[in-house]
Amino acid sequence: MLTIELLEKLKTSEWDELKRFVQFRFPRIRIDIFATLKILEKASSKKLSRKEIHKALYPNTPFNDKVIRYLLTDINKVVFEFYGFKQLSKQPQKQQSLLLQELSERKCSSAFEKTYNQELNRAEKLGHVDADALHYRYELHSLKAKEELGLGKRSSDIFEESSLFLDLYFVAKKLQISAEKINLNFILKKEWNDPFLKTILKQIDNGLFTDNPYINLYRLIIQSLTEPENELVFKKLKSEVPRLIGRVSESELSDFYQYLLNYCIRRINAGRLTFQDELLAVYQSALEHGGLLNNGNISQWDFKNVVTIALRTGNVDYARDFIHGNKQLLPSSQRTNALAYNLANLHFSEKNYRAAISQLQKVDLDDVFYRLDARSILLKSYYELDDSDALFYHATAFRSMLNRNRKISDQQRKLYLNLIKHTLSLSRAAGNSVKLNAIREQISKNPNVADLSWIETKIFALTGKN
Numbered sequence: 001m002l003t004i005e006l007l008e009k010l011k012t013s014e015w016d017e018l019k020r021f022v023q024f025r026f027p028r029i030r031i032d033i034f035a036t037l038k039i040l041e042k043a044s045s046k047k048l049s050r051k052e053i054h055k056a057l058y059p060n061t062p063f064n065d066k067v068i069r070y071l072l073t074d075i076n077k078v079v080f081e082f083y084g085f086k087q088l089s090k091q092p093q094k095q096q097s098l099l100l101q102e103l104s105e106r107k108c109s110s111a112f113e114k115t116y117n118q119e120l121n122r123a124e125k126l127g128h129v130d131a132d133a134l135h136y137r138y139e140l141h142s143l144k145a146k147e148e149l150g151l152g153k154r155s156s157d158i159f160e161e162s163s164l165f166l167d168l169y170f171v172a173k174k175l176q177i178s179a180e181k182i183n184l185n186f187i188l189k190k191e192w193n194d195p196f197l198k199t200i201l202k203q204i205d206n207g208l209f210t211d212n213p214y215i216n217l218y219r220l221i222i223q224s225l226t227e228p229e230n231e232l233v234f235k236k237l238k239s240e241v242p243r244l245i246g247r248v249s250e251s252e253l254s255d256f257y258q259y260l261l262n263y264c265i266r267r268i269n270a271g272r273l274t275f276q277d278e279l280l281a282v283y284q285s286a287l288e289h290g291g292l293l294n295n296g297n298i299s300q301w302d303f304k305n306v307v308t309i310a311l312r313t314g315n316v317d318y319a320r321d322f323i324h325g326n327k328q329l330l331p332s333s334q335r336t337n338a339l340a341y342n343l344a345n346l347h348f349s350e351k352n353y354r355a356a357i358s359q360l361q362k363v364d365l366d367d368v369f370y371r372l373d374a375r376s377i378l379l380k381s382y383y384e385l386d387d388s389d390a391l392f393y394h395a396t397a398f399r400s401m402l403n404r405n406r407k408i409s410d411q412q413r414k415l416y417l418n419l420i421k422h423t424l425s426l427s428r429a430a431g432n433s434v435k436l437n438a439i440r441e442q443i444s445k446n447p448n449v450a451d452l453s454w455i456e457t458k459i460f461a462l463t464g465k466n
Contacts, residue, residue, distance in 0.1 A: 003072045004047050006079045007040050015041050021082050032057060033074055093119075093136045100143045109151065116144055129214040130248040131172040138165035168212060171200055175218035182225045183262065187409070213244060221259050228270075234263055238282065245289050257282065257291035261305075269415070271447030273456075280309045298326060300334040304373070307342045311349040312453055319346055337364045344377055353381040372408070372416055375401070376450060383423055383458075391427055395420050415450040422455050426462070436463050 010018065019037065022029060039056045040048065050068040054061075088094060096119050103112040120140055123133065141162035148156050178197050185192055201219065209215045220237040227233060241256045248256075264279035283306045286292045292302045303326070310319035323342050330338050344359035360374050375398045382391035399420055402413050422439055429435035440459055449455055 003040070003075050003079075006076065006083075008047075018079070018082050021085060022078055025081060025085075026078065029078075030074070032071060033078065036071055036075060093132075097136070097139045097143070100140070104143060104147045104150065107150075109147070112147055116140065116147075128247055129212065129244065130252055131169060131176055131214070132249070134165055134169040134172055134214075138162060138169050141165055168209070168215070171204075171209060172212075172215050172218065174200060175215060175222060179218055179221045179225065179259070182222065183259070186225075186266070213240070214248070217241070217244060217256070221256075224259065224263050228263070228266060231267070234260070234267075234278075237263075238278075238285075242285065242289060250290060250293070253289065254286075254291050254294070257286040261286075268452075269411075269448065271452070273453055276309060276313050276453065280306075280313050280315065283309065293329075296329070297331050298329040300330060300338040303330055303338055304342060304345075307345055308373075311345060312451070316346070316349050319349070336362075337370065341370055341374060344374070348377050348381060351384070353384050356381050371401070372412065372450075376416065376419060379420065379423055380451070380454060383427060388427060392424070395424055411448075414448055418446070418448060419450040419455070422449060426455075426458055429462070431462055433463065 015037075019034070022034070022037075035057055036053060039053060048056075050065060050072070051063050053072075054063050054065075054068050096115065100112060100115055100119070103115060123137060123140065126133070141158055145156070145158045145162050148158060174197065178194065181192060201222065204210075204215065204219050217237070217240050220233055220240060223230070223233045224237055238260055241253075241260065244256070245253060260282045261279065264275045264282060267275040268279065283292070283302075287306070292298050292306075306322055307319045310316075310322065323339070323346060327335065327339055340359060340362035344356045344363065347353075347356035347359055356377055360378060363370060363374050375394070378394055379391070379398060382394055399417065402408060402416055402420075422443065425435070425439050429439065436459060440463075443449060443452070443455065443459075
């Protein structure tokens with residue numbers, strides 16, 4: 001039932017706010033709508049049927065489905081308006097834009113001029129350069145241009161300013177969406193051709209919009225996505241992102257850091273292990289500048305990734321300090337599982353393999369990605385303990401899970417199957433130099449292995465050769 005879906009999303013504190021809004025917005029609203037809202041509020045922990053609602057409203061009247069349907073439709077309209085109001089209250093710039101439009105239509109010229117100048121000054125002081133800021137500047141100048149036309153003014157350059165900010169907004173938004181789509185295509189494996197984007201990129205490369213840091217940043221992002229071998233682009237991008245701190249929203253700053261992180265991960269998966277240090281550096285920068293926070297929390301995936309890359313680069317002390325220093329930033333619903341897994345990973349890196357195995361027993365393996373990494377730690381722990389029976393038994397179960405689970409991408413499946421194959425080969429090689437050289441040769445030709453650095457470390461330990 002649509003009504004239930006809408007109302008169950010309300011926080012406890014919002015019910016009174018909703019009722020006040022309804023009284024203000026619809027002063028003559030039917031009494032039965034208020035009565036229904038009270039019934040649904042009391043029953044918020046369970047979903048009432050239409051018959052149950054009818055019985056609560058009209059206990060001595062036969063059930064009439066049509067009456068309840070119409071009533072619920074009216075409630076839906078009320079809640080939709082309330083949600084629209086809530087969203088508008090979060091966007092002061094949109095409120096001011098609508099206010100200016102109303103002042104203009106009412107011919108309140110003095111009030112319009114004062115409000116316009118205040119908003120323009122405020123926007124300039126904020127110094128935001130993202131697409132939303134560019135669009136707002138366009139809206140302000142466009143409303144001003146319309147106001148001047150209404151007053152018969154023809155000589156102002158406000159029309160040129162309005163046109164310029166519209167161009168900037170369009171180009172910025174086009175680049176933003178294009179970067180998201182190109183990035184998504186790494187997952188979907190779908191060819192995408194956009195001739196107009198090519199035209200825009202050519203104009204930027206020829207010097208257009210060179211003074212706009214936001215547009216130039218997205219140009220670098222797109223270049224990093226389409227020219228991954230050009231690692232100088234990554235260096236430029238990494239140095240430019242911190243310069244926009246405070247000039248873009250927190251969510252978009254997080255997006256910028258995610259592009260940097262994804263680039264490093266793709267280079268690592270391509271065998272460029274030096275990017276493990278780069279990956280850790282990007283995570284540290286993101287942590288310093290709030291680029292990993294979402295509503296004051298760090299997701300369990302970012303938490304796991306920071307610990308994993310710190311351990312893989314030998315920064316065990318940093319990983320330990322990070323786990324204990326930031327665990328309270330994990331969402332409470334994820335904290336127990338995340339701590340159990342990451343402590344197991346830490347124990348493994350400290351060569352405390354039995355403690356790692358014991359800790360993994362506390363991890364809920366319902367999530368496929370925890371399941372993959374937890375099984376990887378188990379596989380490596382059994383290898384390190386030289387427990388052949390447990391190693392081969394676990395490898396068989398791990399391989400079977402990878403081949404059965406359709407939620408695992410082909411790329412992930414390949415990475416983990418190669419980890420299993422090479423780990424078993426190392427165990428069987430038993431120091432045989434011919435077999436070890438064969439494993440090294442296979443990895444050289446195909447470096448797509450989960451935790452490649454661990455495999456290479458084991459080969460070096462057995463042969464003394466990189």
